[in-house]
Amino acid sequence: MGEFMGDMGREQKSQSSGTAVPRRALIDPTSRVPLYHQILIILRNQIFSGELRPGAALPGEQELAERFAVSRITAKRALNELADAGLAVRERGRGTRVSDTPPAPTIKTSVEGWLENISLMGVATDVEVLEFDYVPALAEVAEALLVKQGTIVQRTVRVRSLDGEPMSHLVTYVPEDIGRSFDRDEMGSFPLLTLMERHGVKVADARQSVSATLAEPEIARALSIHAGSPLIDVRRIVRDVDDRPVEFIRVLYRPDKYQFEMNLKRVRRREGMQWQSLGQDPSGRSNDK
Template sequence: MNVAAYSVVEPCAPTRLDPASPVPLYQQLLVQLQNRIDSGEFGPGTVLPGEFDLSRDYGVSRITAKRALDELAEAGLVKRERGRGTRVLERAGASAVRTSIDGWLENISMMQATTEVRLLSFEYLNAGPDIASALELDDGAEVQRSVRVRTLDGVPMSYLVCFLPADVGRAFDAAALASTAMLTLLEQAGHPVASARQTVSATLAAPDTAQALEVNAGAPLLEVRRIARSADDRAVQYIRALYRPDLYHIEMSMTRKAGSDGPLWAAEEGTS
């Protein structure tokens, strides 16, 4: 055995798991270990803590620790060998979509050209308070709701839940949405998107979302909420998009500039 090819990492203070969570403990542990691998804390060649150490550090049974390690191995992230432990494997860099904060319409057009979309559901329903507020409608107003999954090189990268006012949505049907980009359909319906406001945050994958994105329940996701407006300033689309952070990156270039209160960081125009 070439000892120089291996390294053993002493476990840092782990985040305690939540027994009250609907996400099983082995999946919570699996997500934490995967995050530590993705962050580089456990690099290629590193031998992970064993079942006994994980069960002690995270307060779970050895069966739970074993299942988490076994699933990491099934996912191709580690290799388990008797007498040699669980070793992190080298991984080829995955393709990823990179987008910027500005140039949103151009970014969406680029994504439509490089990815494929699958329609999971399409329906009309009465809007709850949050959706009605986002679309500036009365509570209970009818809206179109669609759920789509966008894939990159055959791998699911985003889970898109979209709401439109009913009169806007009825300009097209499910078959059109399954084959044509939403922005194109809105334009054809006489509601071309002229502006949008979005927020970016982080969330955890619920079981149904995790299944659609082929990740573990409780895995971290990038969440984008966006309200798009037409040229007459009408809110015509509200979308909640959940992205796999390994396949979707938001980038921003910044410049340090002098300000009245000292140097400030400002986004460069045309960030990409």
């Protein structure tokens, strides 16, 4: 039982049930993530990707149990959770189908535009400030802001929502002298970059890393998702014109609410043909201003 299991074929009509069959997907019985939740994530991702379209019939409990080699109780819970999330409708005698209501829209941005799109975020989203205080800088924060560990910095925790649903969890740190120039209410009304620039900070550039992580219970509650759900993990250090770090931010995005796109072209270089972002010049440097 230590092997990955699953038997989902490509999207087609099952001869036995007439239900839509998603592409092949696997679950891991050795994972710490519950089996029902692994199935839930697979189905949810296929709904958001369009592989399972609105109104499509989903496999029944018994069929789902057989495909994933799980108990019928596990399969039932996965389908119930999918329905509780508003992504499916369960009807006695008629089975389970994908909800006719399409998923909430996502915010899309280019990689070059991933630094806060202030106008779009300000108009399309709402912000709730969960925490606003001054704390000693721990090692990671101190290294990012180039201050001594234990130096007091301003820390804010926020949740940004799109159409009433949480889309991102943000934790920001700024040097104390900058943080004292605005308050908690302002942090709930304006993007941090806007507040800093209003108070004379001249933002010049940033270094950013992008990876993936799983939602811890506290963050999962804030984002209205299940613990263990995948998240886009973005960490960014913003510097001013004097090369001083003025902000360190970690943003966790729900991938069903936030996506990025990249335009590429094929170019010839000394090493041969390569893909190049349209936001870069031939030397590989960014053209963004």
